[in-house]
Amino acid sequence: METNFKRIESKWQKKWEDKKIFQSKESKKKKFYVLDMFPYPSGEGLHMGHSFVYSLGDIFARFKRMKGFNVLYPMGYDSFGLPAENAAIKNKSHPKKFTEEAIVNFIKQQKSLGLSYDWSRMVKSSDPKYYKWDQWIFLKMYEKGIAYRKKAPVNWCPKCNTVLANEQVHNGKCWRHENTEVEIKHLEQWFLKITNYVEDLLKGLDKLDWTERAKIMQRNWIGKSYGTEIDFEVNGKKWPIFTTRPDTIFGVTFMVISSQHNELMDLITKEQKNEVERFLKKIKSTSEKDVGNLEKEGVFTGTYARNPINGEEVPVWVGNFVVADYGSGMVMAVPAHDQRDFEFAKKYNLNIKEVIKGGNIKERAYTGEGVLINSEKFNNINNDKAKEEITKDLAKKKVGKKVVQYKLRDWLISRQRYWGTPIPIIYCNKCGIVPVPEKELPVKLPEDVKFGKGNPLETNKDFVNVKCPKCKGKARRETDTMDTFVNSSWYYLRYTDPKNDKRIFNPKKANYWAPIDQYIGGPEHITCHLIYIRFYTKFLKELGLLKFDEPALRYFTQGIVKGADGEKMSKSKGNVVEPLDTIKKYGADSLRLFLVSVANPDTDFSWNDKAMQGGLRFIKKIIEYFDKVRVGKSDARTESKINKSILEIGEYIEDFKYNLAVIKLRELFDVLPEETSKKVLEDSLKILHPFCPHITEELWERLGNKKFISLEKWPKADKKKIKELFEKQDLVISKLISDVNQILKLVKGKNKIYIYILPNEKELYDIGLINKRLGKQINIFTVNDKSKYDPSNMSKKTKPGRPAIYLE
Numbered sequence: 092m093e094t095n096f097k098r099i100e101s102k103w104q105k106k107w108e109d110k111k112i113f114q115s116k117e118s119k120k121k122k123f124y125v126l127d128m129f130p131y132p133s134g135e136g137l138h139m140g141h142s143f144v145y146s147l148g149d150i151f152a153r154f155k156r157m158k159g160f161n162v163l164y165p166m167g168y169d170s171f172g173l174p175a176e177n178a179a180i181k182n183k184s185h186p187k188k189f190t191e192e193a194i195v196n197f198i199k200q201q202k203s204l205g206l207s208y209d210w211s212r213m214v215k216s217s218d219p220k221y222y223k224w225d226q227w228i229f230l231k232m233y234e235k236g237i238a239y240r241k242k243a244p245v246n247w248c249p250k251c252n253t254v255l256a257n258e259q260v261h262n263g264k265c266w267r268h269e270n271t272e273v274e275i276k277h278l279e280q281w282f283l284k285i286t287n288y289v290e291d292l293l294k295g296l297d298k299l300d301w302t303e304r305a306k307i308m309q310r311n312w313i314g315k316s317y318g319t320e321i322d323f324e325v326n327g328k329k330w331p332i333f334t335t336r337p338d339t340i341f342g343v344t345f346m347v348i349s350s351q352h353n354e355l356m357d358l359i360t361k362e363q364k365n366e367v368e369r370f371l372k373k374i375k376s377t378s379e380k381d382v383g384n385l386e387k388e389g390v391f392t393g394t395y396a397r398n399p400i401n402g403e404e405v406p407v408w409v410g411n412f413v414v415a416d417y418g419s420g421m422v423m424a425v426p427a428h429d430q431r432d433f434e435f436a437k438k439y440n441l442n443i444k445e446v447i448k449g450g451n452i453k454e455r456a457y458t459g460e461g462v463l464i465n466s467e468k469f470n471n472i473n474n475d476k477a478k479e480e481i482t483k484d485l486a487k488k489k490v491g492k493k494v495v496q497y498k499l500r501d502w503l504i505s506r507q508r509y510w511g512t513p514i515p516i517i518y519c520n521k522c523g524i525v526p527v528p529e530k531e532l533p534v535k536l537p538e539d540v541k542f543g544k545g546n547p548l549e550t551n552k553d554f555v556n557v558k559c560p561k562c563k564g565k566a567r568r569e570t571d572t573m574d575t576f577v578n579s580s581w582y583y584l585r586y587t588d589p590k591n592d593k594r595i596f597n598p599k600k601a602n603y604w605a606p607i608d609q610y611i612g613g614p615e616h617i618t619c620h621l622i623y624i625r626f627y628t629k630f631l632k633e634l635g636l637l638k639f640d641e642p643a644l645r646y647f648t649q650g651i652v653k654g655a656d657g658e659k660m661s662k663s664k665g666n667v668v669e670p671l672d673t674i675k676k677y678g679a680d681s682l683r684l685f686l687v688s689v690a691n692p693d694t695d696f697s698w699n700d701k702a703m704q705g706g707l708r709f710i711k712k713i714i715e716y717f718d719k720v721r722v723g724k725s726d727a728r729t730e731s732k733i734n735k736s737i738l739e740i741g742e743y744i745e746d747f748k749y750n751l752a753v754i755k756l757r758e759l760f761d762v763l764p765e766e767t768s769k770k771v772l773e774d775s776l777k778i779l780h781p782f783c784p785h786i787t788e789e790l791w792e793r794l795g796n797k798k799f800i801s802l803e804k805w806p807k808a809d810k811k812k813i814k815e816l817f818e819k820q821d822l823v824i825s826k827l828i829s830d831v832n833q834i835l836k837l838v839k840g841k842n843k844i845y846i847y848i849l850p851n852e853k854e855l856y857d858i859g860l861i862n863k864r865l866g867k868q869i870n871i872f873t874v875n876d877k878s879k880y881d882p883s884n885m886s887k888k889t890k891p892g893r894p895a896i897y898l899e
């Protein structure tokens with residue numbers, strides 16, 4: 092009888108939902124928090140990558156539940172954001188309507204995968220009940236000086252029509268528009284002072300169970316370096332210059348200020364004005380990542396800077412290769428010992444002064460070690476030592492000091508777009524910046540706005556024109572919205588108390604469930620989201636709401652599911668496989684099984700129809716087995732196998748080696764006998780359950796059980812029943828059978844099989860077992876058997892663990 096997977100799947104999905112079996116409550120039990128990142132609900136719905144990552148999380152959550160933990164496994168929607176706004180504009184819809192429809196579709200699709208989420212805890216970031224607390228956190232940050240406003244050079248994407256955070260600029264291009272150069276603009280913007288937490292962010296990494304690669308990526312992003320700050324004087328004003336090479340200070344022959352610097356115009360002399368303006372028009376954006384690849388260009392400002400160590404006056408140039416917000420936005424140039432400065436000096440015919448002996452500075456800069464020359468009292472000191480000595484000397488004269496510098500910048504959160512959390516701020520001509528009083532939250536996003544020209548929120552006058560909360564005079568509401576990464580920086584906490592309308596969450600609940608014990612997501616989140624969420628956690632701990640300061644103790648990064656051609660799935664390549672089509676064709680359990688069995692889940696793999704069908708065949712085989720099996724006694728060999736499987740599969744799941752767990756499951760079902768005990772049958776279903784939740788529920792019920800297998804305990808392995816001899820036999824016989832079948836496939840028309848084994852392995856190759864599992868009669872000889880039948884001397888090829896095979 093053909094199995095109706097669709098019927099079985101909807102039956103159990105409905106039962107799980109009706110009985111609310113995955114809803115979790117705080118209890119005395121030990122908790123375990125598994126979290127899949129909440130998705131942006133795109134109009135296209137669930138794609139294969141989603142199916143993969145949710146399968147990973149669900150297997151883990153189901154496993155932990157069976158292991159006796161009180162599991163929290165929620166789902167929600169990161170439903171604010173530019174893609175929804177753009178898609179809505181394109182489809183002449185409203186982002187709200189568009190998003191609501193997309194979420195309904197998403198939920199339906201997720202449910203069809205059999206995911207064991209606690210749906211009662213769902214959150215949606217575009218819901219005012221949710222973003223109210225974004226605004227509340229913002230006000231708290233404003234109170235503590237963590238949220239602040241300043242004019243700054245910002246990354247502007249002309250396609251997105253909004254500013255981007257540094258984390259959203261990849262190689263000078265927009266993260267959403269691979270071919271769009273990011274421009275630099277000077278705007279008044281809101282920032283979050285993430286740099287206050289930079290040391291905590293670094294130190295916290297040490298206690299996390301993340302991959303070394305993920306930790307290194309975060310450390311590099313934070314980018315800590317030691318150096319010296321030296322006060323140069325320009326027009327009577329101090330300019331602290333950061334350098335890692337104070338040993339070369341006598342070799343400074345010019346300075347370079349960033350072309351994006353706020354105060355650049357103050358430095359330009361009348362004579363140079365035209366030339367500088369021409370230059371600024373010519374060059375466009377410079378972001379940090381680009382600096383290395385740029386053609387270095389610059390022009391003289393007309394102004395000079397005074398070197399504090401010897402009083403020398405050197406020209407200040409403006410250049411396109413200095414980042415505005417690194418240090419003070421001006422650098423000292425030492426062309427003799429820095430290749431970039433060297434090229435610049437050569438190009439514009441500037442002085443080159445050698446201060447470290449060693450290289451030939453006519454050809455290129457010398458960046459190696461050596462003793463100082465042309466450096467007055469520091470001459471003949473090794474340059475490494477000179478770094479210290481010169482820094483000390485500058486410090487004594489109060490014109491320099493040792494400093495630590497970081498690459499991490501404050502987080503720019505202002506977005507000139509509609510579909511995001513409104514920033515709860517009011518501007519009053521009299522009172523200045525006035526925060527919206529807490530009791531007036533949420534500042535609701537108005538629905539009535541016009542798209543297409545500038546910032547949509549500015550088109551709703553009722554929203555914009557307000558009374559000042561302080562003086563009751565006329566005032567203007569902030570029309571920028573928050574970066575959507577704000578929404579995802581604390582959502583994991585809201586799940587612990589999602590319906591609370593009095594507080595952001597009850598700290599008791601948050602501190603019971605959080606931090607996340609197992610977080611699952613893509614590697615692309617390591618530098619954006621995972622830095623922000625750590626920062627928010629540290630801030631909320633400071634408010635006294637949390638007892639911990641790291642949000643995710645363990646982070647697993649999944650691989651990518653590629654098309655059958657090995658390329659990224661994309662509509663233009665025509666290699667997209669839709670999860671829903673696949674579920675219709677093969678069933679959700681087969682899809683889940685396939686997704687986790689092709690490769691180790693942290694590596695990329697390609698879609699493979701054959702392997703997909705292999706998953707389906709395996710499931711059908713299990714169903715057929717349960718149809719036929721006689722419930723009775725179990726033998727020692729089966730007892731050994733099931734107990735070993737319980738142990739191994741549990742360990743593999745714990746380590747996210749799902750592919751190896753599936754291999755063990757296949758081996759187990761390969762050898763289960765026609766008659767065995769009910770316990771063996773039940774245990775085998777239990778350890779299959781996290782992978783194939785629907786058919787295991789069905790077969791569990793057919794065995795006469797009234798309760799859900801989803802709520803059963805993971806079986807306890809009885810180690811005493813594991814017999815190493817049986818296990819070794821299984822291993823070598825499986826290998827032998829697969830070899831024989833391989834050969835039988837290649838050479839047709841043979842039916843007599845001869846096997847030659849080493850005498851000391853005789854015990855392993857049990858002929859009865861082999862015959863039974865192969866379904867054919869074989870002949871076994873030990874190689875030293877004088878009377879063996881061996882016409883082509885095949886027995887000579889026998890190796891330990893690898894019998895020779897001869898067919899006739």
Ligand SMILES: [Zn+2]
Nearest residue numbers: 248251265268
């Ligand atoms: Zn863009």
Ligand SMILES: [Zn+2]
Nearest residue numbers: 519522559562
């Ligand atoms: Zn006022």
